[in-house]
Amino acid sequence: MNLTLRIWRQAGPDAPGALTRYQVSGISPEMSFLEMLDTLNEELILAGDQPIAFDHDCREGICGACGMVINGQAHGPERTTTCQLHMRHFRDGDTIDVEPWRAAAFPVVKDLVVDRSAFDRIIGSGGYITAPTGSAPEAHATPVPKEAADLAFEHAECIGCGACVAACPNGSAMLFTAAKVVHLNVLPQGAPERSSRVRSMVATMDDEGFGGCTNTGECATACPKGIPLSGISMLNREFLRGAGR
Amino acid sequence: MAVSGVVMLLYLVFHMLGNLKVFFGPGDLNGYAAWLRTVGEPFLRYGWFLWIARCALTAAVVVHGVAAYQLSRRDLRARPQKYAHQRQRATYATRTMRWGGVILALFIVWHILDLTTLTVNPHAEPGHPYQNIVASFSTWYGGGIYCVAMLALGLHVRHGFWSAAQTLGANNPRRDRTLKVCANALALVLTVGFLSVPVGVMIGVVR
Numbered sequence: 001m002n003l004t005l006r007i008w009r010q011a012g013p014d015a016p017g018a019l020t021r022y023q024v025s026g027i028s029p030e031m032s033f034l035e036m037l038d039t040l041n042e043e044l045i046l047a048g049d050q051p052i053a054f055d056h057d058c059r060e061g062i063c064g065a066c067g068m069v070i071n072g073q074a075h076g077p078e079r080t081t082t083c084q085l086h087m088r089h090f091r092d093g094d095t096i097d098v099e100p101w102r103a104a105a106f107p108v109v110k111d112l113v114v115d116r117s118a119f120d121r122i123i124g125s126g127g128y129i130t131a132p133t134g135s136a137p138e139a140h141a142t143p144v145p146k147e148a149a150d151l152a153f154e155h156a157e158c159i160g161c162g163a164c165v166a167a168c169p170n171g172s173a174m175l176f177t178a179a180k181v182v183h184l185n186v187l188p189q190g191a192p193e194r195s196s197r198v199r200s201m202v203a204t205m206d207d208e209g210f211g212g213c214t215n216t217g218e219c220a221t222a223c224p225k226g227i228p229l230s231g232i233s234m235l236n237r238e239f240l241r242g243a244g245r
Numbered sequence: 246m247a248v249s250g251v252v253m254l255l256y257l258v259f260h261m262l263g264n265l266k267v268f269f270g271p272g273d274l275n276g277y278a279a280w281l282r283t284v285g286e287p288f289l290r291y292g293w294f295l296w297i298a299r300c301a302l303t304a305a306v307v308v309h310g311v312a313a314y315q316l317s318r319r320d321l322r323a324r325p326q327k328y329a330h331q332r333q334r335a336t337y338a339t340r341t342m343r344w345g346g347v348i349l350a351l352f353i354v355w356h357i358l359d360l361t362t363l364t365v366n367p368h369a370e371p372g373h374p375y376q377n378i379v380a381s382f383s384t385w386y387g388g389g390i391y392c393v394a395m396l397a398l399g400l401h402v403r404h405g406f407w408s409a410a411q412t413l414g415a416n417n418p419r420r421d422r423t424l425k426v427c428a429n430a431l432a433l434v435l436t437v438g439f440l441s442v443p444v445g446v447m448i449g450v451v452r
């Protein structure tokens with residue numbers, strides 16, 4: 001496959017950036033999108049140019065590092081991560097636009113790399129349970145209703161990739177925050193900190209400069225892990241419940 | 246947003262049902278309008294109920310408008326740099342909440358000048374809403390403005406009702422579909438109910 005890429009290049013956080021045009025050839029349909037970028041970077045390095053900076057780690061769709069917006073869609077045309085997106089979803093001769101996540105709360109570090117530590121601060125403000133560590137507790141010590149376990153698991157799948165923020169027209173982090181709050185708040189282990197968790201995670205989310213939710217639903221459409229949009233409603237219910245406590 | 250929106254929605258349901266009395270002739274509708282002024286007597290004095298409702302509605306519209314403005318400001322700030330590759334996002338109803346809301350606000354002003362203060366009404370006879378309605382909807386602009394506004398209302402409610410349920414924490418994975426169906430049904434009933442009056446005048450069923 002021969003492709004034309006228009007990739008956002010930006011030397012540093014405060015440097016001006018621009019979409020820059022590249023040609024790549026000899027791309028096979030089995031390659032992942034990241035392998036295609038690796039191919040381009042090898043050529044750039046051999047030519048003495050700066051390679052394109054992008055985040056990646058596991059390359060198996062579980063770490064959430066490989067965020068980029070491809071043709072206006074977070075992680076591109078398939079509902080998966082960029083590392084699991086294969087070139088067979090493009091056609092020979094296509095022009096592909098690649099941009100970083102765009103959000104005030106996710107400043108660009110370089111090229112396609114953004115600083116997602118705002119998510120870490122949201123997690124740090126309540127996305128955990130306070131429990132003694134050590135050997136694993138006996139599994140039957142805390143019974144978990146099946147329904148709660150399923151709901152928690154559905155929301156625990158979030159990998160913190162930030163696609164929801166990137167896709168949301170308001171740059172809102174509600175789906176991410178909802179995923180973590182619902183995951184912990186429906187479980188007995190999360191119950192003691194149920195109210196303080198939701199209050200402080202929402203407060204941190206607001207302080208980080210994420211936008212407000214207008215229930216547009218773009219987040220859940222883009223989420224590679226299928227976190228349901230109604231999770232946001234469950235977050236709101238937890239918030240209303242916790243507000244008075 | 247959600248609470249003020251639901252207040253307006255409740256009002257709209259009653260308003261639409263009241264409007265349908267136009268199909269039973271001038272006696273029914275004008276009598277109903279007169280009754281609205283005597284509701285609550287003797288606890289309330291003549292016209293008080295109407296003024297209480299007007300105050301509550303004005304508060305709801307103002308709160309809704311101010312909240313919409315603040316939310317929009319915040320949302321635009323959160324995405325300072327737009328994507329170069331733009332793409333059509335979300336449904337039409339969802340994308341048009343802001344401009345649709347502005348259209349509705351302008352319509353509310355027009356509607357009050359037309360049928361409450363009668364400033365721009367071609368008939369303008371206080372106490373005779375039936376005749377005023379027929380006169381207004383007999384002009385191309387009167388009927389036209391109303392029809393456009395009701396389509397905008399249908400779209401706003403279609404997203405708004407479900408969105409309010411979501412905001413108030415009433416949704417969960419099992420209820421999502423049902424709530425969406427309710428939102429569509431409510432939007433459809435309100436739009437068809439409100440539209441039936443100008444259409445009735447235009448095709449001569451109401452004259």
Ligand code: HEM
Pocket residue numbers: 214215216246247248249250251253254257306309310313314317339342343345346347349350401402404405406408409412
């Ligand atoms: C003054 C004129 C109006 C303006 C400027 C306006 C604007 C807006 C905006 C910007 C939103 C939030 C955007 C979003 O959720 O995507 C919204 C939501 C909403 N609107 Fe309006 N609107 C107006 C009139 C109305 C009317 C007449 C109703 C009554 C049916 C209504 C019902 C709602 C509801 C229920 C919501 C959802 C609230 C939520 O998401 O929590 N609006 N409106």
Ligand code: SF4
Pocket residue numbers: 064157158159160161162163164165175176179219222223224225226227
């Ligand atoms: S909710 Fe989905 S899109 Fe958002 S960070 Fe988690 S996995 Fe990524």
Ligand code: FES
Pocket residue numbers: 055056057058059060061062063064065066081082083084
């Ligand atoms: S590199 Fe880990 S999810 Fe893509």
